[in-house]
Amino acid sequence: MDTTMIVLLLAAIVIISIIIIVASQMRERARIERARKVTALEDSYNRANRLLCEIPGQYLTNDLKLLLIKRMEETCKDLQALKSSQPVSAWLTNAQQLKKQVMDNEDQRPPVKIDSPEKSSYVKELLQNLFKMIEGMHKAGKIDSATAKKNLKYVLFLVHKTHADLHVFQARDYVKQNQIRKAIHAYHLASTEMGKSRDNPMAMKAVKSFRTRIKELEAMKGDESQDAGAEAQSRLDREWDTFLHDDEWRKKADYDD
Structure with a gap:
């Protein structure tokens, strides 16, 4: 094997190594970004659910309830697209059932004395x-x-x-x-x-x-x-x-x- 072939072989090895490293880094970045999005969406769902559950019942109009439920539904659909490990399907089903209750004026929440x-x-x-x-x-x-x-x-x-x-x-x-x-x-x-x-x-x-x-x-x-x-x-x-x-x-x- 002459010198030129050795140089070309080494160059190919270096290029392949660089490609592997770059691809690995891109996959890791994608994984981290996906994990970040999933965490942010889960936090968003939990925040909306917490507001719906903890704001005193006398303050929540049906409009506000529907806004919170809308936020929960959208978040669930985004989490499903990202294949979250959380029970997102159950979350979405519960949100949709609650939405129907609100629209039928059947969701009554107790008042809280301040x-x-x-x-x-x-x-x-x-x-x-x-x-x-x-x-x-x-x-x-x-x-x-x-x-x-x-x-x-x-x-x-x-x-x-x-x-x-x-x-x-x-x-x-x-x-x-x-x-x-x-x-x-x-x-x-x-x-x-x-x-x-x-x-x-x-x-x-x-x-x-x-x-x-x-x-x-x-x-x-x-x-x-x-x-x-x-x-x-x-x-x-x-x-x-x-x-x-x-x-x-x-x-x-x-x-x-």
């Missing part, structure tokens, strides 16, 4: 994550601008209501303890929170109700006013607890336009 600063902060965090998810779906072209705007506006309103819920709970407790001054302050704080959504008729209805309650508390004098104050408190409690289910006002709200 009775501590920790619970208020946690629900606020959930709502902020929901806000970001809807923004992401809009940027990705999964939902149109009108749908995104309507639901983002409503979620922002819910963030304000979460704080108001806590202040109302505290105000009720202060009234029971006959700490009227503190109760009035708590209602003022609740009114301020709802006032941040002043373009929402439901929020303005709540502000008006709080102001009425504040006047009632300010007018309370001695024991003879306690019964009247308790009656007014009971009425306000019922109105606030069913606030998000007031169909008449919901139809007038901007986010339903």
Whole structure:
């Protein structure tokens, strides 16, 4: 074998080795990228499912539920394409069954009382994550601008209501303890929170109700006013607890336009 053949053989070996190394690196990069996409999609599914399960039932409209389910369905289909090792088919089936329940108005979720600063902060965090998810779906072209705007506006309103819920709970407790001054302050704080959504008729209805309650508390004098104050408190409690289910006002709200 002459020198030229040896050189060509060595060159071929080097080239083949380089091709093998490059191919191996490309496969490894593809594997890593696939694993990254799978992990991101699984996180996305779990995040949407968590929001659906943990956001208080009184806050979730059917529109919000369907958005979350839509996100879960799309994620499942992407995971199936990537052949995820997770039970994606079962996830997708459950999401589709839940979607039917929501569309048939058969999905009823229990309300959650916002009775501590920790619970208020946690629900606020959930709502902020929901806000970001809807923004992401809009940027990705999964939902149109009108749908995104309507639901983002409503979620922002819910963030304000979460704080108001806590202040109302505290105000009720202060009234029971006959700490009227503190109760009035708590209602003022609740009114301020709802006032941040002043373009929402439901929020303005709540502000008006709080102001009425504040006047009632300010007018309370001695024991003879306690019964009247308790009656007014009971009425306000019922109105606030069913606030998000007031169909008449919901139809007038901007986010339903």
